[in-house]
Amino acid sequence: MTDVDVDDLADSVREGELRLHELEEHADADVATAARRLLVSEQSGADLETIGSYGFPAEAAGPNVENMLGAVQVPIGVAGPVRIRGGALDDERYLPLATTEGALVASVNRGCSVLDAAGGASARVTKSGMTRAPVFKVEDVVEAEALAEWVRDNVDELADAAESTTSHGELLDVTPYVVGDNVYLRFRYDTKDAMGMNMATIATGEACDLIESETGASLVALSGNLCTDKKPAAVNAIEGRGRTVTADAIIPRDVVESRLHTTPEAIAEINTRKNLVGSAKAGSLGFNAHVANVVASMFLATGQDEAQVVEGANAITTARTRGDPGDADLYVSVSLASLEVGTVGGGTKLPTQSEALSLLGVAGGGDPPGTNADALAEAIAVGALAGELSLLAALASRHLSSAHAELGR
Structure with missing residues (x-):
């Protein structure tokens, strides 16, 4: 490959000698990306300077994207740390969440603090298997x-x-x-x-x-849609796809009252009437409050296939009281039927996503193989549990709208 500058490469496209997707064959990836950005900016009239400011070599994204212009930067925050008592991950971890939705990280962080005050959350992968039909x-x-x-x-x-x-x-x-x-x-x-x-x-x-x-x-x-990939499907809710994982916790009554400003009874009732009955009336495949929020933000942060949030949000949240009436604790769980995640391959090799996986302690292949992906699934499930707990409590205490207003969202 000979040295060529951005302007010369762009001229080759203008003169019809090259097409946009051929630029990497004649220059290194960063030069090709810059030339493509220049041409697209000229045609559209858009200023693409910020899209062109990214913190990794364009070559690193070669397996993940075609006709690269640059990168979209999504803010990433952390919730936690939260104690995860999993089958593959048994430790305290910060949870990376990449999102543009204000108040989301704050809400999950509140849920993590409540789980931590209760001694953490348990999580287990109960079934695993990727399908093609x-x-x-x-x-x-x-x-x-x-x-x-x-x-x-x-x-x-x-x-x-x-x-x-x-x-x-x-x-x-x-x-x-x-x-x-x-x-x-x-x-x-x-x-x-x-x-x-x-x-x-x-x-x-x-x-x-x-x-x-x-x-x-x-x-x-080769795909007959019974797999089922990137579409809502009852077969995934029933049989699972990727990892089937559940996280749960028992929250003492005094923690619910002091941290969430409500009662176990109120949260359990809202979960039944909203997440179960309301979802059934709507014909929903997801019987939860907002599991997709945590799945999507952790998928973006860790380099998962973002379209598979469709299946990842296929989850059921349960909540009920345990103990004597008036003095009961709160049991809460989230079961995700089809969480398709990995810690090797795909977007996990991109530098920023690899760092987020390292933050969780699950980058690369596990020992034995499969344990890192199991650990990632457990971390996402606990994050979803924290998000469900926080939102249900906000509804029970009628603080949802005031919380968004206070945070300027």
Whole structure:
């Protein structure tokens, strides 16, 4: 690659010799990004100076974005520290939250302080597996049943084919679903510390080749939407996707009254009437107050696939009193059915996101493999629990609007 300056590179595009996506082939990534920014600024009339001010080499973002102009900077704050008593993470941690929503970090921070005053929160990953579900075309239901039976009889052969494409992934199971002359096969993988969507896709493609060679079925699409990726889906709420994780805590009555200025009974009633009954009436797949807020902000901070907030917010919050009436403590939990997270690959390799993962103590691969991604899932679940507790208490004490007004939001 020869040395070339920004203006010369931009001239090559103006003269039709190069296209925007070809610039990195003729200059280093920062020069290509600057030339592209110059051309787009000229065409749009927009001042892109701030977008062009970023704190990492453009080359680092090469696997994550095309036609790079620069970077969008989202403010990042921390909540905590909060004690997380997890299966993979048992320690106090600050939680990084990247957001533009005022009062969010303050609210989660309040919830973390309450959890800490109660001795912390427990968290466990109860199920794990990334899915990909291709759809096959068959002649009729007889052939559909035959395909489903063949799959059930040949799981080991399918595993050999799928796992030949990866040194880390492991096929856990394949579940057939028949709809007329369509057969959907939901492959589920243990992808260790990777979120694993690419791994699962490549592995499933290899398994599909085996199916077509050994049966009369014809592959229509490598993804048949029964996976289900980046869309609201009951199958994820029921069967899970990525990590299924729950966080819970018992908050003593005196802590609820002194820190949250309400009672366990009031929080439990609001949760039932709002998060459970209200969500059911709305036909919601998420029975919670604002789990998406914490999932989205921690996803952005740690380099997760932000579109998968759709599944990550698929959560149920429960709250009830424990003990004698009038002297009861508060039990509160959040169960996230399909939290798709990883600590290796994708956006986790970007410098700022890697630092946020280091802040949590979960950057890179875990020992044993998979434990860092489990720990990240536990941290997000505890953050969601803190956010739910704080918002429910604000509603119970009728402080929600005054809190936003006080913080100028």
